[in-house]
Amino acid sequence: MRFRSKIVDVSCLNHFTRVINTISKLTKTCTLRLTVNNLYFILTDKVANGGVSMWCELSQGNFFDEYQMEGVCMEQNEIFLELIPENLSRALKTAQNAKSVKVKLTNKHCPCLTVALELPSLSSSSRIVTHDIPVSVIPRRLWNDFKEPSVPEFDVSIYLPALKTMKSVVERMKNLSNYIVIEANRNGEINLKIETDLVSVSTHFKDLGNPPWVSDDASQNSTQEIDNMAEARIDIRKLLQFLAGQQVNPTKAICNIVHKRMVHFILLHEDVSLQYFIPALA
Amino acid sequence: MPFLTQPEVDDEQYVLTCSLDNARNLSNILKAIHFKDHASCFATNNGLKVTVENAKCLQANAFIQAGIFQEFNIREESVVFRINLTVLLDCLTIFGASAGPGTPTALKMCYQGYGHPLVLFLEEGGVVTVCKIHTQEPEETLDFDFCSTNVLNKIILQSEGLREAFAELDMTSDFLQIIMSPDKPYFRLSTFGNAGSAHLDYPKDSDLIEAFHCTQTQTNRYKISLLKPSTKALALSCKVSIRTDNRGFLSLQYMIRNEDGQICFVEYYCCPDEEVSEADV
Secondary structure: OOEEEEOOHHHHHHHHHHHHHHHHOOOOEEEEEEEEEEEEEEEEEOHHHOEEEEEEEEHHHHOOOEEEOOOOOOOOOOEEEEEOOHHHHHHHHHHHHOOEEEEEEOOOOOOEEEEEEEEEEEEEHHHHEEEEEEEEEEHHHHHHOOOOOOOOOOOOEOOOOHHHHHHHHHHHHHHHOOOOEEEOOOOOOEEEEEOOOOOOEEEEEEEOOOOOOOOOOOHHHHHHHHHHOOEEEEEHHHHHHEEEEEEEOOOOEOOOOOOOEEEEEEEEEEOEEEEEEEEOOO | OOOHHHHOOOOOOOOEEEEOOOOOHHHHHOOOOOOOOOOEEEEEEEEEEEEEEEEOEEEEEEEEEEHOOOOOOOOOOOEEEEHHHHHHHHHOOOOOOOOOOOOOOOOEEEEEOOOOOOOEEEEOEEEEEEEEEOEEEEEEEEEOOOHHEEEEEEEEEEEEHHHHHOOOOOOOOEEEEEEOHHHOOEEEEEEOOOOOOEEEHHHOOOOOOOEEOOOOOOOEEEEEHHHHOHHHHHHHHEEEEEEOOOOEEEEEEEEEOOOOOEEEEEEEEEEEOOOOOOOHH
């Protein structure tokens, strides 16, 4: 099992840092899956984290100047590691003006992801800062737990409004309530609602547009159906964590709602895709 | 005119309707008196007065005159209700509290009368938020009976002159002692804390002092914990008028200029701390 990689380009490095920062805001621990072409950051839905799950996919060619990996065996040429993304985010904090960043899998006292930063200095020799981030290698028999989640059979798929506005609204609502109802229809409308003993607040977004998924029944919708709202009541902290944590400045942000079951968010930024699933509460 | 598309808005049924092009003109001034969760609201033809009290010793009033609102309609002589100010402020700033470069948040506020919620319609960039905040039984507010004819000493000064002093108040001191006098030291703020006492004197002819009308030397002590909330108003204000009456009651009036250049007032009344003389012990 071998893995070594190198980032030289500054914009790639910044972009990679933002992705890692986003992930570290969303989860304490996650699984890093390395394949020949891609890196995946995965959080599977465990009851302990409120049933939230995440799937973030990066294409290695868009970030790394060098990327070599050798999996467990030829047939299963992959590596699965468990790590604390916060550690990686902290290691990259000092990397903003690095000349190069090397990330490799090492075995020091324990398996580590070693991040070596080459920092510029006034003298001819550059300074090297090395971070060893402990990881645990996930054995092959558990790999099945980390399958890509399928896009759920949603009732409504809709583009999200400006995330900044949405974040601000959800932030205030969080001060007032623990739960939020998010509802949307196929006519480009999203409503965010809270209701408590003291106050009820509802925010209405319109003209958002619905993504053109290739769906068999989409064409047969009557006009009445497009106004039908699909809704889910979710933990408002989970939603805010997602809105406040994201730093990828997505070019597209999509929300899929499975009526009373779950909300599924997709953020797309060029080659990065981040999916986030929040289960509905009863 | 997004509000007009809301079918719920039917002005006929409301005893109070008012609207603002910039909701921050209301939220900023309410923040200046936000030191307790609950506030009493009084509306008359003149405008809106919001009152917050603490420990029967401190009262803060914010006045938003009818003229500040783009529309202000009241169908009764006066309208009174009590409301959770923390909730109201969260609702008013739902699209963000800071002054962003974008369009301001427009506000329409309606009240149907006793037993009904206060309804807010907020709109920014085509996004509409509707808030219904439950109102509560109005409570009697304190009457400080602070009458201008009983005022002995009055100083008007530019707020910047007081801001630094208040920001650095020695919070280990229980009291702020204020001396106002026609003679030296004219105007002195003192604290008596763990690390010693501090005195701050303002000369009578200081540039910061705009008016100085002191008729009698007065030394009064006020609880710092009570006065501390007034720094919120001080931070927003451009001028402050400090007055004391014959009973030693303190009135602090803050003149606040909003984002549209209009003037609003916030007023704090505070009881003096009773002198415990040797004879009483």
